[in-house]
Amino acid sequence: MTIAAPAPQHTAQNADQHVTPQPMRDVFAETVSAALDTDPRVAVVLADISADRFARAAQRHPDRVVNLGIREQLLIGAAGGLALTGMRPVAHTFAPFLVERPFEQVKLDLGHQGASAVLVSTGASYDGSYYGRTHMAPGDVALLDTLPDWTVHVPGHAAEVERLLRDALAGEGNVYVRLTERGNAAARPVGAGLVTVRAGSRRSAGVVVAVGPMLDRVLAATEDLDVTVAYTATVRPFDREGLNQLVAQAGHADVLMVEPYLAGTSAHEVAAALGDRRHRQGSLGVRRDVEVRGYGTPADHDRAHGLDTEGIAKAARDFFLV
Amino acid sequence: MSTAPALTRYADLPALIGLMTGDEKHRIAAESTREVLWVLYDRVLNVSPETAEDPDRDRFLLSKGHGPMTYYAVLAAKGFLDVATLRRWAAFDSPLGHHPDRTLVPGVEISSGSLGHGLGLGVGTALGLRAQGRHRPRVVVLLGDGELDEGSNHEAIAAAGRLGLDRLTAVVVDNGSATHGWPGGIGERFAREGWTARTVSGRDQDALYDALTAPHGNRRPLAVVARVRPKG
Numbered sequence: 001m002t003i004a005a006p007a008p009q010h011t012a013q014n015a016d017q018h019v020t021p022q023p024m025r026d027v028f029a030e031t032v033s034a035a036l037d038t039d040p041r042v043a044v045v046l047a048d049i050s051a052d053r054f055a056r057a058a059q060r061h062p063d064r065v066v067n068l069g070i071r072e073q074l075l076i077g078a079a080g081g082l083a084l085t086g087m088r089p090v091a092h093t094f095a096p097f098l099v100e101r102p103f104e105q106v107k108l109d110l111g112h113q114g115a116s117a118v119l120v121s122t123g124a125s126y127d128g129s130y131y132g133r134t135h136m137a138p139g140d141v142a143l144l145d146t147l148p149d150w151t152v153h154v155p156g157h158a159a160e161v162e163r164l165l166r167d168a169l170a171g172e173g174n175v176y177v178r179l180t181e182r183g184n185a186a187a188r189p190v191g192a193g194l195v196t197v198r199a200g201s202r203r204s205a206g207v208v209v210a211v212g213p214m215l216d217r218v219l220a221a222t223e224d225l226d227v228t229v230a231y232t233a234t235v236r237p238f239d240r241e242g243l244n245q246l247v248a249q250a251g252h253a254d255v256l257m258v259e260p261y262l263a264g265t266s267a268h269e270v271a272a273a274l275g276d277r278r279h280r281q282g283s284l285g286v287r288r289d290v291e292v293r294g295y296g297t298p299a300d301h302d303r304a305h306g307l308d309t310e311g312i313a314k315a316a317r318d319f320f321l322v
Numbered sequence: 323m324s325t326a327p328a329l330t331r332y333a334d335l336p337a338l339i340g341l342m343t344g345d346e347k348h349r350i351a352a353e354s355t356r357e358v359l360w361v362l363y364d365r366v367l368n369v370s371p372e373t374a375e376d377p378d379r380d381r382f383l384l385s386k387g388h389g390p391m392t393y394y395a396v397l398a399a400k401g402f403l404d405v406a407t408l409r410r411w412a413a414f415d416s417p418l419g420h421h422p423d424r425t426l427v428p429g430v431e432i433s434s435g436s437l438g439h440g441l442g443l444g445v446g447t448a449l450g451l452r453a454q455g456r457h458r459p460r461v462v463v464l465l466g467d468g469e470l471d472e473g474s475n476h477e478a479i480a481a482a483g484r485l486g487l488d489r490l491t492a493v494v495v496d497n498g499s500a501t502h503g504w505p506g507g508i509g510e511r512f513a514r515e516g517w518t519a520r521t522v523s524g525r526d527q528d529a530l531y532d533a534l535t536a537p538h539g540n541r542r543p544l545a546v547v548a549r550v551r552p553k554g
């Protein structure tokens with residue numbers, strides 16, 4: 001099965017509407033490098049990707065910044081071993097090589113050992129669209145969602161990365177931080193569940209939940225609708241109680257989840273959050289029914305998946321029956 | 323009830339194993355590791371029930387997690403496990419199953435079963451100890467020759483050599499079970515990557531002891547290939 005090529009867009013402005021470039025990888029390297037200086041528990045394992053960004057930290061802490069080469073099974077295995085000695089390991093590479101390729105190591109060398117690490121990916125679903133399918137990981141969050149006790153952060157702004165990472169490094173437990181180079185114009189509060197960005201009326205059509213980098217597009221796409229728009233950069237654990245309360249204040253118990261990875265990844269969480277009432281839910285995200293076999297720009301892929309502002313606007317009108 | 327303090331010798335291992343029951347295939351795998359496990363816990367590893375949580379203890383990682391009966395028997399003989407625990411082997415609420423779980427069994431350093439995970443965990447453990455300035459503890463990982471088929475081992479073998487993890491030891495029990503074999507010998511795979519490799523009889527306790535304890539060179543990990551009769 002093939003899908004129609006997205007309509008060609010010839011200006012940079014049209015090509016990436018409501019998307020703001022984010023230096024998240026730089027903020028990640030700066031935040032973790034600073035933590036290496038102050039917290040002797042922190043260690044970084046790399047598989048070549050971003051090794052240049054950690055070169056100075058590696059000079060200062062040669063035993064705690066270790067580039068293993070292109071060895072992703074070992075990347076996670078070594079993180080597990082480090083954790084077993086009491087360290088707080090950070091493992092990092094492109095999302096498909098961090099979560100999908102060594103998934104059994106993620107499952108067994110971390111969770112099953114009772115060990116934990118901070119996994120930080122870059123590339124998101126298709127930031128590297130021109131590399132093709134091998135470098136795309138729209139399934140990373142769904143895959144991690146098969147394992148218990150993972151915290152999953154999907155920040156939409158570089159400033160959110162710093163806050164989330166600092167807490168993750170100082171804390172315990174397994175944490176996945178999904179970086180992207182394409183996000184929102186402004187940072188939002190993180191770490192406290194769903195945040196209302198725009199409140200609908202008592203007669204509103206429902207609630208839209210925008211995850212991380214989807215927010216600015218969702219705001220633009222729904223500006224003519226009477227809906228509540230809520231934001232979160234943390235999808236696991238999911239703020240079920242917060243969603244339930246937002247829905248209770250809305251005119252209809254209709255919830256549209258807009259996620260930057262596989263559509264419906266959080267559908268079971270929404271269902272659980274609204275188990276006490278009749279409700280409808282819709283899921284926008286990267287399509288599951290077909291492999292989008294294209295290169296081009298990330299904006300091309302947004303359009304192919306209906307995740308550009310126009311696509312979200314159309315889907316929202318359809319879902320809310322307006 | 324007695325904790326059977328008498329059952330603490332090498333000669334007691336068959337009796338301890340006899341408290342458990344299992345299928346014959348796993349019994350063979352368990353048998354192939356008997357001398358190695360005994361020499362490690364009796365003469366080599368600096369760890370005891372009292373120091374099982376000490377950050378400066380030696381670590382033993384059973385990567386080849388199938389056939390753990392001998393392992394459990396040795397742990398019981400050395401006091402990590404109550405002998406009575408062995409009787410309920412593989413029951414739903416027993417801490418002892420066909421593959422060990424570190425969160426359930428005192429003294430078990432890793433949960434294993436899926437092949438090819440122990441050496442990567444061992445590399446990370448050695449890195450963590452080095453980063454903390456703990457240069458004395460050893461990290462000993464037990465693998466099987468068939469297990470070496472798993473590619474993850476070769477990521478770990480190469481990296482451990484390059485990173486100079488001289489406190490890391492791999493013991494490969496070679497019972498000729500790898501389907502396609504290892505032409506030129508298993509030790510060669512490690513030596514090429516900067517390890518010191520020694521091949522000895524897996525039934526000769528003194529030879530195993532010497533191979534595990536003789537100095538093996540600065541910044542070189544140690545591989546001991548323990549050959550036993552092929553299963554069949």
